[in-house]
Amino acid sequence: MSGGIHADREARARALLEAEGLPPRVRSLGMDGEIAAVSAPLSAMEALRAAAPGLRSLGYRYVALDLADGAQSTGE
Amino acid sequence: MAAEGLRAKREELDAILRSCESVCVGYSGGVDSVYLAKAALDVLGADRVLAVTGRSASYPGVQHRMAVDCVERFGIPHLEVETDELSDPNYAANPTNRCYYCKTELWSRLGEVARANGLRTVVDGSNADDAADHRPGAVAAREHAVRSPLQEAGLGKAEIRALSRELGLPTWDQPASPCLASRLRYGLAVTPERLRQVEEAETALRRLGLREFRVRHHGEVARIEVSPAEMPRAVAGVAEVVPTLLSLGFAGVVLDVEGYRRGALNEGLVTLEAG
Structure with missing residues (x-):
């Protein structure tokens, strides 16, 4: 789902997340990589919402918490 | 003033329904179509109203249960027809005007039902707020001469919810549930x-x-x-x-x-x- 064609955008997204104090882990999901799926605990929801406009400016249409990556169960 | 405005729109809706003479209502069990079917029943009587639900794999089961509950509770004549939009490749490809193909199938079927039952007008639950939304299905409605009494009366969603609550309809605060x-x-x-x-x-x-x-x-x-x-x-x-x-x-x-x-x-x- 996440691949090389999205690598540059993902790198910029990671930098943006890091600057916002969020875990710099993101993958591009969806048919065209339209979803920025960020690996973070659910408690980071508010901070991620604040970062959403910046991520969308990179070309993502949707910004979301990745629920199937293990970050939730590990309580990271 | 707001209450008077709402009452005037309700009276306009009644007049529109009377002008339809008898109606076949596209009935999904959502806020708008339940209200429209009940209003039509009150204005025209049970022998001039038939609520028709088109059923297919895209129709949510939870919505169907609400649709059946309402017609049973309020004595609204009801019929279910199977629709087959998924067999239309234009629909199945899921283009941005997908709703046009679905509604074309639906209104074709309801037109047949209306003719078979001697009902003069096919109506849908589109409301005044819908006019501003991306609704390719509305094109199909126009092509099949479907009238939208709620929209014609200028009733928006919030007003329909308020009127539904007055009538004791369980859908008054139901979230929207499209296909x-x-x-x-x-x-x-x-x-x-x-x-x-x-x-x-x-x-x-x-x-x-x-x-x-x-x-x-x-x-x-x-x-x-x-x-x-x-x-x-x-x-x-x-x-x-x-x-x-x-x-x-x-x-x-x-x-x-x-x-x-x-x-x-x-x-x-x-x-x-x-x-």
Whole structure:
């Protein structure tokens, strides 16, 4: 789902997340990589919402918490 | 003043329904069509009203239960017809005007029902607010001479909810529930299997006590949108349903940080259409 064609955008997204104090882990999901799926605990929801406009400016249409990556169960 | 305005619109609706003489109501069991069917029953009487529900794999089971409950409770004459929009390749390809093909099938079938039952006018539950939305289905309605009495009377959603509450309709505060195909990203083929995935995923989320949400189907990924008001409840419980969604065949499950908004898959539509 996440691949090389999205690598540059993902790198910029990671930098943006890091600057916002969020875990710099993101993958591009969806048919065209339209979803920025960020690996973070659910408690980071508010901070991620604040970062959403910046991520969308990179070309993502949707910004979301990745629920199937293990970050939730590990309580990271 | 507001109450007077609402009363005037209600009187206008009654006049429009009387001008229809007898009606075949496109009846989904949603807020608008339940109100319209009940208003038509009150104005025209049971022998001049037939609420007709088109059933297919894209019709949510939860909506069907509400539709049946309302006609039974209020004595609204009701008929169900099977619709077959999924066999239309134009519909199944899920273009941005998918609703046009679905509604073409629906209104064709309801036109047949109306003729067979001697009903003069086919009506739908489109309201005044719908005029501003992306609604290719409205084109099909016009092509089949379907009237929209609520829209003609200038009644918007909030007003229809208020009037529904006055009438004691259980739908007055029901969240909007469009067809399951509306959850599939444009361009992702509509199949019975994908519709089933969405319906079962939403059933799992409903068990958390959520009311206003969507599971958006992006191919391998389920993107959950929850209304901002219910986001705390979602955050508290969503991890419980992730295994269920994965077992339905999704490879990824994500929770949209901006929450539910009507027509979210229409975002970027210009880009899609241009592309």
